[in-house]
Amino acid sequence: MMLKEILISKGAESYIYLTYYLGLKAIKKVRVEKMYRSEFVDIKLRKSRTKREAKLLSLVKKIGVPAPCIYNLNLSQFTIVIEFIDGSLLRKILANNVLSRNEEKLIFERIGEYVGLMHNHHILHGDLTTSNIILTNKKRIVFIDFGLGSVSTSIEDKGIELRIFYTSLNSKHYDKISYLYPAFINGYKKTNPFASEVIKKFHEISQRGRYIAERREKKFMLP
Ligand SMILES: Nc1ncnc2c1ncn2[C@@H]1O[C@H](COP(=O)(O)OP(=O)(O)OP(=O)(O)O)[C@@H](O)[C@H]1O
Ligand SMILES: [Mg+2]
Numbered sequence: 601m602m603l604k605e606i607l608i609s610k611g612a613e614s615y616i617y618l619t620y621y622l623g624l625k626a627i628k629k630v631r632v633e634k635m636y637r638s639e640f641v642d643i644k645l646r647k648s649r650t651k652r653e654a655k656l657l658s659l660v661k662k663i664g665v666p667a668p669c670i671y672n673l674n675l676s677q678f679t680i681v682i683e684f685i686d687g688s689l690l691r692k693i694l695a696n697n698v699l700s701r702n703e704e705k706l707i708f709e710r711i712g713e714y715v716g717l718m719h720n721h722h723i724l725h726g727d728l729t730t731s732n733i734i735l736t737n738k739k740r741i742v743f744i745d746f747g748l749g750s751v752s753t754s755i756e757d758k759g760i761e762l763r764i765f766y767t768s769l770n771s772k773h774y775d776k777i778s779y780l781y782p783a784f785i786n787g788y789k790k791t792n793p794f795a796s797e798v799i800k801k802f803h804e805i806s807q808r809g810r811y812i813a814e815r816r817e818k819k820f821m822l823p
Contacts (some may be wrong), residue, residue: 613649613747621671621681629653631678631747646678654679656723656749663721665714666742679689685744687736694730694773694780703739704776705783709746710741712787714767719758720792724750726760755794759801762788763809766802 604808605628609616631767632645654673668683690707694698699707711733715771718725725732726748734742765784769777789795 604726609789613646618684619681624671624754625686626671626681626686627668628679628681647675650675650678652682652749653745653747656725656746657682659721659723659751660718660743660746663717663723665718666740667746668742668744671734685734685736685742687734687742689731690735690741691730691735691772693735701779705743705779707735707739708780708783709787711789712789713786714741714743714787715784715796716788716791719761719788719798720794722751722753722754722759724761726750726761728765730772755797755801758794758798759805762798762802766806790800790812 605617605619606703607615608618613634614631617630619626619628629650631650633646634642637645650673654670657667661669668685670680670682672681673679683785694704715728725743725746727745732743734744734747736742738741752758766777766781769780773780785795785799788798791800
């Protein structure tokens with residue numbers, strides 16, 4: 601049976617199609633050509649990110665972090681076929697005020713637990729935002745978009761990941777960050793025994809950012 605594929609999203613670097621794989625509803629993610637890169641670099645990047653995504657998905661699933669199953673991988677076509685997750689992007693759920701404050705807090709605590717678990721196994725998501733987390737109708741959290749993920753034992757890298765998450769919350773969910781981020785950190789502490797070191801790094805990085813921003817402002821204020 602020939603089934604048609606439907607383009608459902610054009611992301612920063614890929615086209616996402618809704619499709620079927622052996623009768624299962626699936627997502628086909630195809631990393632597309634970027635004209636601003638040389639062909640050589642472009643092919644290398646598209647290939648390595650496709651490979652990375654498959655590798656990281658299988659790694660996180662092994663440690664119990666919910667993520668789509670991999671159905672197929674085709675490096676020469678820069679394509680990965682993964683399980684379709686039925687739900688909504690967490691970004692939209694927060695923006696549309698679908699949940700109570702308490703439910704939101706519980707979800708962020710669980711996200712923190714999963715990120716802590718990943719970090720305790722030295723896995724970095726690489727692009728941790730509420731646009732890369734799906735909440736299913738049964739309120740299950742599923743992480744997607746591991747193309748920038750990596751394996752690293754560095755405390756600094758983990759601090760940077762927390763900082764990226766914080767910055768994205770600050771820009772997309774400014775009204776809620778005051779209770780979402782602390783809930784996230786509560787969860788993170790539960791599963792990562794090295795949480796305090798990572799959090800310390802997070803504060804250091806945040807201070808550094810502030811310092812740079814202040815200097816930039818001062819420079820502009822000079823006559
Ligand atoms: N397994 C999945 N199940 C359901 N929807 C998915 C799945 N994977 C991706 N999507 C949808 O496709 C969108 C883009 O996917 P993804 O984040 O992996 O790609 P991307 O190229 O990095 O896109 P973006 O730049 O928008 O983050 C997601 O925001 C989500 O709506
Ligand atoms: Mg994404």
